[in-house]
Amino acid sequence: MSDLDIVGPQLAVLVAAAAVLLVDALIPQHRRIVPFVALAGLALSAAWTLSWVARDDYQTAFEGTLSLDKFSVFFYFLFAGITATVVLASIDWVNRAGRGQGEYYALVLTSCAGLMFLSASRDLITIYVALELSSIPQYILAGWGKDNRSSEAGLKYLLLGAVASSILLYGMALLYGLTGTTMLDGIADAIAADGESHRSLLVLASVLLIAGFGFKMAVVPFQMWVPDVYQGAPTPVAAYLSVGSKAAAFAVVLRIFFEALGEGFLSDDWSTVFAVLAAVSMTVGNVMAVVQTDIKRMLGYSSIAQAGNFMVGLAAISVSGEEFTLGASSVLVFLAAYAFTNLGAFIAVIAISQRIGSDQIKDYAGMWKRSPVLALALAFCLVSLTGIPPTAGFWAKMYIFNAGIRADLAWLVIIGVLNSVISGYYYLSVARQMFLGDAEGADRVRVSPSIGLSLGVATLGVLVFGILPTPLISAAKDAAEIFSRQ
Amino acid sequence: MVPMENYLILSAIVFSLGVYGVLARRNAVLVLMSVELMLNAVSLNFIAFATYLDPDRILGAIFAVFVITVAAAEVGLALAIVIRLFRSRSTSNVDEAAILKW
Numbered sequence: 001m002s003d004l005d006i007v008g009p010q011l012a013v014l015v016a017a018a019a020v021l022l023v024d025a026l027i028p029q030h031r032r033i034v035p036f037v038a039l040a041g042l043a044l045s046a047a048w049t050l051s052w053v054a055r056d057d058y059q060t061a062f063e064g065t066l067s068l069d070k071f072s073v074f075f076y077f078l079f080a081g082i083t084a085t086v087v088l089a090s091i092d093w094v095n096r097a098g099r100g101q102g103e104y105y106a107l108v109l110t111s112c113a114g115l116m117f118l119s120a121s122r123d124l125i126t127i128y129v130a131l132e133l134s135s136i137p138q139y140i141l142a143g144w145g146k147d148n149r150s151s152e153a154g155l156k157y158l159l160l161g162a163v164a165s166s167i168l169l170y171g172m173a174l175l176y177g178l179t180g181t182t183m184l185d186g187i188a189d190a191i192a193a194d195g196e197s198h199r200s201l202l203v204l205a206s207v208l209l210i211a212g213f214g215f216k217m218a219v220v221p222f223q224m225w226v227p228d229v230y231q232g233a234p235t236p237v238a239a240y241l242s243v244g245s246k247a248a249a250f251a252v253v254l255r256i257f258f259e260a261l262g263e264g265f266l267s268d269d270w271s272t273v274f275a276v277l278a279a280v281s282m283t284v285g286n287v288m289a290v291v292q293t294d295i296k297r298m299l300g301y302s303s304i305a306q307a308g309n310f311m312v313g314l315a316a317i318s319v320s321g322e323e324f325t326l327g328a329s330s331v332l333v334f335l336a337a338y339a340f341t342n343l344g345a346f347i348a349v350i351a352i353s354q355r356i357g358s359d360q361i362k363d364y365a366g367m368w369k370r371s372p373v374l375a376l377a378l379a380f381c382l383v384s385l386t387g388i389p390p391t392a393g394f395w396a397k398m399y400i401f402n403a404g405i406r407a408d409l410a411w412l413v414i415i416g417v418l419n420s421v422i423s424g425y426y427y428l429s430v431a432r433q434m435f436l437g438d439a440e441g442a443d444r445v446r447v448s449p450s451i452g453l454s455l456g457v458a459t460l461g462v463l464v465f466g467i468l469p470t471p472l473i474s475a476a477k478d479a480a481e482i483f484s485r486q
Numbered sequence: 487m488v489p490m491e492n493y494l495i496l497s498a499i500v501f502s503l504g505v506y507g508v509l510a511r512r513n514a515v516l517v518l519m520s521v522e523l524m525l526n527a528v529s530l531n532f533i534a535f536a537t538y539l540d541p542d543r544i545l546g547a548i549f550a551v552f553v554i555t556v557a558a559a560e561v562g563l564a565l566a567i568v569i570r571l572f573r574s575r576s577t578s579n580v581d582e583a584a585i586l587k588w
Contacts, residue, residue, distance in 0.1 A: 136563060159508075166527075
């Protein structure tokens with residue numbers, strides 16, 4: 001029983017997924033309540049997580065394969081929040097698509113449960129199954145739209161995703177063969193005992209793992225699916241992919257690399273790999289984003305560049321002594337700030353493109369006159385993505401670059417700052433179009449209540465954490481404590 | 487008994503064949519079959535490691551069972567999407583599914 005209590009937050013989400021399907025099938029005349037059933041399930045999940053925080057009794061379930069600790073609790077809250085915002089932002093779009101109401105929300109919830117399991121798993125088998133539990137619904141969702149572009153996005157995402165997971169599995173197989181166990185702590189012990197003797201194979205396994213997860217994190221050179229899928233998939237789904245699966249991938253990478261492969265001789269090698277990937281991702285993502293004319297593609301490339309920023313925190317494992325967890329906590333701060341910001345930007349895009357029927361940046365001209373609120377919200381989120389105060393994105397960048405400097409990665413931080421300048425160019429040129437361009441149509445762009453609410457939550461989050469970053473930073477520090485070494 | 491290295495070499499060869507197929511084949515169904523080759527190569531690895539190195543001989547086998555199950559789900563889904571694309575475009579060629587640039 002207590003095992004089920006520990007996975008309660010995930011169970012609540014899965015039960016909600018089943019309930020959504022049943023409501024849709026059994027009382028079709030009340031189909032409109034379906035998204036609210038989904039929201040109720042997410043609220044129940046968050047309440048259950050909160051009850052664990054109140055009990056302050058962290059433990060593991062199912063023979064140690066799933067761990068309820070401050071780290072997973074941080075991500076439970078993050079995923080419940082992300083999914084709730086995405087559900088709210090999807091209501092209009094799903095109503096318009098007019099079919100498969102229940103299935104859409106059920107898939108979103110199933111994927112969310114997968115992300116939650118992923119952030120809690122401490123065993124390679126569980127990690128793999130949780131990864132697929134979160135990915136397979138995402139493949140379906142990416143192909144949810146009626147047009148060919150969406151099917152194509154789904155197919156590309158699935159094929160490349162399957163290739164990535166088989167590369168990941170090859171790495172896991174090597175790790176299992178070298179250590180004889182699939183538990184992360186067992187792997188750490190085995191590596192500490194006689195890891196040096198097969199160092200090169202361990203490095204090979206790490207590289208394969210990085211390649212597999214790099215696909216989910218969307219870092220160069222595993223990024224080729226990102227712009228296509230973001231452009232082809234329905235916009236609410238693209239919003240979900242850009243924050244949900246990325247956050248979960250970074251969560252599990254932190255667990256595997258900091259917990260199982262954190263041994264000094266090994267981390268020297270893979271932190272260099274992360275640093276190089278970070279520099280390449282930032283540069284390629286930003287340079288490609290500059291030339292985009294479609295705003296969803298632009299946000300796709302920008303999310304590749306942002307993934308490069310996250311990786312600065314991963315590379316910063318070599319900070320020694322008491323600040324060992326600085327890199328991990330800076331990744332968590334950045335993930336939370338990025339989730340709010342990117343969701344805000346995507347939701348504003350959903351609202352605008354539903355009305356003007358175009359994703360072209362040039363059609364955003366004069367948006368300030370047609371909908372001042374949307375233009376302001378989108379501009380504010382873009383400012384946060386650039387990393388200018390008073391936004392959450394500013395503190396996130398400060399904190400992660402600070403971790404980079406502490407880890408003697410000054411060259412990487414310099415590249416990061418230069419890239420922020422490039423990113424400022426294309427983010428702010430969208431804002432310039434909106435405020436200074438001439439409006440194409442005179443009609444005002446209206447916002448439905450559900451989109452308005454989700455956009456309000458996201459931008460408020462960006463603003464609040466921009467003015468008061470301390471609670472977020474201390475929560476992230478607490479969560480990263482699990483990686484500290486006594 | 488056959489030494490473990492033979493299994494690992496066989497698995498590496500099958501995996502490489504799969505990678506080659508993914509890169510070289512342009513038909514979505516053939517790409518899918520190549521992905522299956524990669525996954526089966528990995529399963530072979532798991533079983534070999536379980537048999538030769540793991541005293542309980544169990545974890546790797548469990549892992550392989552999960553890999554097979556998930557792969558079946560993925561194939562089902564991929565074929566469904568291919569059929570959908572085929573209906574609207576009468577092709578299962580991934581190059582022609584190119585409204586979005588690769």
